[in-house]
Amino acid sequence: MLIVLKQTATEADAELVKKKIADTGLKPLYLPGEEKVVLGAIGDERKIAKLELQSLDFVERVVPVLKPYKLCNREFKSEKAIVKVRNVEIGGNEVTQIAGPCSVESEEQIVSTAHAVKKAGAKILRGGAYKPRTSPYAFQGLEEEGLKLLELAREETGLPIVTEIVSEYHIDVVGKTADMFQIGARNAQNFRLLKAVGGTKTPVLLKRGPASSMSEFLMAAEYIISEGNPNVVLCERGIKSFFTETRNTFDLSVIPLLQKETYLPVIGDPSHGTGVRDLVSPMGCAAIAAGADGIIVEVHPEPEKALSDGFQQLTPPQYEEMTKKMAAVAKAVGRTSASLEL
Amino acid sequence: MLIVLKQTATEADAELVKKKIADTGLKPLYLPGEEKVVLGAIGDERKIAKLELQSLDFVERVVPVLKPYKLCNREFKSEKAIVKVRNVEIGGNEVTQIAGPCSVESEEQIVSTAHAVKKAGAKILRGGAYKPRTSPYAFQGLEEEGLKLLELAREETGLPIVTEIVSEYHIDVVGKTADMFQIGARNAQNFRLLKAVGGTKTPVLLKRGPASSMSEFLMAAEYIISEGNPNVVLCERGIKSFFTETRNTFDLSVIPLLQKETYLPVIGDPSHGTGVRDLVSPMGCAAIAAGADGIIVEVHPEPEKALSDGFQQLTPPQYEEMTKKMAAVAKAVGRTSASLEL
């Protein structure tokens, strides 16, 4: 931790900070500059963070040297993790394809979609039973009925299931069905929910919040891991920016950046990342070229009849076409990705 | 609802949309342009929203004419609402002052702060017992012990209490103490929590999410009101932008804008809005000049010893100074605000 003092700070001020640092058991350092004094503290920065030194009027800035995340930090565990969802691996050489409808709507809809996406190369089925919607007047999901339909689709196809959990209350009911919990973007900093899924062993697909920095995103993962569940997969799904001609700004650079910072697998969601059907396929390919460990896509047999997000869902033939392209790009970057042809 | 078709759309496409609109019971309109066709639908737009017409390939854009929020829409209820927190009103001619520490830390801390802010003009005491923190390693609040200390401070000073609720699980335990629930920025789209507080009669201080548009903010209020609780106060507390030299970008323009759109009271939080101690007082005054119905400020007897957010908390004398300035500005815009001198 480095502490930059204001130009007006006195020697007594510097002594006070040095004493505070020493009192935590860390070793203080003193760096006199020509205009400003900088102090340093060697050791576990969390101890210094608790001092809230930035609240002192003569402190200009506190600059952390170490990263606030420990358990998911690649500096301490260099080989990439592989997260297993039943028999499917995320984080290995294969780019894992995940697909399915935004919401589970009916038996026919989910089962037929499951068959279609499996045929096209998907290894995990997505589908929302509990839907967080901006409007209370919008379709909120089939809830428990939706979970049963997901189980049915799994029986029929063998695809493991990832489905969203929106409340601590649902740990048991959703946990019974889900092979992987999804934490949605709006709950990206719902720390109680993060702790709750952290208390299970079920893998977690953690979506980035629309306003989450990389550090906030990794600290959310840290909440889950610090409760005992190391099976976290990160998902970039677009952030908010001034640019509103796409639904979100799909921040692909964060994928290789995250892979420098953490050993956790990182996947991309071009459906929410763009919100524009025609962009889903090129941006899914781009995510793979950027190094994504998986791609999650919304697919619906009849998007124009979907109860949610119809405008960004692909039809099964469109998805088939997309997986072929993604497989070619994966190969170009030295990886594999399943598609109809493989 | 207006539906702009692509230039390549055929007459049959237009007919299809007209039929879909008519099937919902609404009346379709047809506007042939020189280059593009626009269709309209007269009536309740929520019915058309469910059609997800933007998922049709020949539809370029869907433009809502009506606002998605109904219950909090000023078009349907023009006089401003007053929300009562025990005997204190928010939304009347007086600008309501709310103050207290970020976190409840000890009996002495909360009781002495309560006395100090009351003396300076505050009418409601704030204090967090359950703290949502970015880092799992940061202080998470005294929880139930904190609630008891808040009750003690209320007994001592008579100030009603606003305190954060972070989980549906806590409706009873926090609800027993709180005179007003606070929904924090990170839970701004935790719809389950919004519904849960909507199921009570306790007033709710709803903070804007750091990435919430005005419409998303009002839809969050709509969740609460549609469950039966009309006692909602909106709070602007800063949004995320590229500008990081303040903790957030305090979007004051949204205050008068919200007051055009809704009858609900709107307050400002300059502590989180800026995250810089020296800016809290000028920006609190600015919020009042912009039309805020209240100001919530973090005050701590010894900010440099605070367990959270020390850098943005004021000391009691600083807060006293601030309330005097705010009272003068309130008077200048034809309102009142309590301070030591009044």
Place this chain on the structure above:
Amino acid sequence: MLIVLKQTATEADAELVKKKIADTGLKPLYLPGEEKVVLGAIGDERKIAKLELQSLDFVERVVPVLKPYKLCNREFKSEKAIVKVRNVEIGGNEVTQIAGPCSVESEEQIVSTAHAVKKAGAKILRGGAYKPRTSPYAFQGLEEEGLKLLELAREETGLPIVTEIVSEYHIDVVGKTADMFQIGARNAQNFRLLKAVGGTKTPVLLKRGPASSMSEFLMAAEYIISEGNPNVVLCERGIKSFFTETRNTFDLSVIPLLQKETYLPVIGDPSHGTGVRDLVSPMGCAAIAAGADGIIVEVHPEPEKALSDGFQQLTPPQYEEMTKKMAAVAKAVGRTSASLEL
């Protein structure tokens, strides 16, 4: 300057950096941490900046201790500057009112507006003769004819003139008329233009770019001052954020923040800051409460006939009403502001 090395950096790497620092004539410091090494350099950081140490693969981060702006830095000149535009002062105790139409459109329009805004309290007349417009098909200004009309309005009313300059080519032609150059938001980083106005003695109203950080904004001022022209007034006029329900996000917090960092006067532009007529008056008042040294407002005799920005221009009676409110707020914060009544 502090240089944080990566955990994998060797002692030889640290030695290399120390040598590079010493070679510039500065004194290197060495701070060994438990996990990472930090190096420091005492003295003029611009020398170190030129080393581009962040380009070394073993360097994690370079943290400047000093600010990149020198000439406009309040650390080196603590008393506030007053910029004189003819006989009008900006930066003193009076909040200076500047008003006029977006564009000069005709003799009658500009002269009648000049009279009207003078009567309402304005001390400087604004009006664009050269207009930078997003669309090449939009009205581009009356150019030289517009300058002549501005001179006429000045003769009639005695109000000094601020008008935009959009090209180095116009230094002479605009400089002959203008009492103050305006650099618009789109030219906020047109460094050639900044240098050109820096080569004159004419005061400059420098608008913040829609994506300018505080540091970038001050560096733009530094360009002007370093060419020899110290008469710079900064103007916050809104930034781009995800929030598009106002034209820009009016970042009022930057006003008091700038006043901590620089001695230059800082004014606010609520017309462009909000782009919504009804918000201009409350946000102008808010800017004064936040500490602005002046307010610039667009006023047009018939906004619905304006050739540009009609939607955000006030009528003269609306502006009169606004100056009364601003005068009251100015008084509340211990300043003055002219209005019809004073």
Place this chain on the structure above:
Amino acid sequence: MLIVLKQTATEADAELVKKKIADTGLKPLYLPGEEKVVLGAIGDERKIAKLELQSLDFVERVVPVLKPYKLCNREFKSEKAIVKVRNVEIGGNEVTQIAGPCSVESEEQIVSTAHAVKKAGAKILRGGAYKPRTSPYAFQGLEEEGLKLLELAREETGLPIVTEIVSEYHIDVVGKTADMFQIGARNAQNFRLLKAVGGTKTPVLLKRGPASSMSEFLMAAEYIISEGNPNVVLCERGIKSFFTETRNTFDLSVIPLLQKETYLPVIGDPSHGTGVRDLVSPMGCAAIAAGADGIIVEVHPEPEKALSDGFQQLTPPQYEEMTKKMAAVAKAVGRTSASLEL
């Protein structure tokens, strides 16, 4: 153009707007809704735009149906354009590689880089002689001397040259050397400069402004084309967002989005888009997967000695490695890209 009236608008208000529309020679339409009235105008929307109807108090919103850009609009010219820079094509099936140093620094530097990037597959050499820098204290470029060195490098290698122009004054001096003008991000809305290059026949590489929406970006192209120069290539180079862990947010989705809206070639700049050396190669590959028609990369023989942007420049061997990867990805998406091996 659609004009949504406020709920409080009267019939007379609607009549007034209809008359205004009819007076422009366009045909007005009337759409009565249950709550609000919507009016339409059929024909050239630029005529209606000039009415500034949004300035009328009873108008809630004006919704354009047509796009503001005409000359670069794909609706009017469906086949993709190919821009020729000497003998090199941009916009064909080959992904055009452009590379070179941020700044021209010396003969040896530019000539050796030119040879190196040519060998690796680059078809055009980039290099800045006039450098727009945030700080007036930073290296500003070798100016005319730099242009001469670029000519020398062209003679030696045959590579055409793209170099930045920062002022109208330089049209002749830069135009004499440049095979392609570059308009940098900070001049993205310097309309005078856009018009100046529009007055030549030299191809233009137009970078997106860090706060430019797609529409603003295309309107900048429209400025150039409407002056008579159709040879415009668009370049995405990152936008400003709240996310500051990369230098900019590289908005790759805009590439396929632009290609739907315009026939102009679109390229990507992963060097500025990310500002992180390790991300340049994966994000260049991602840009190609997203459909980019070219990639521009900063390459320097010794980045740690560069006078600008050293931290994001690649060494020649790193660039060689990158072009190999890009060629593989180009092939995967059905295109070609030159590299050492091809």
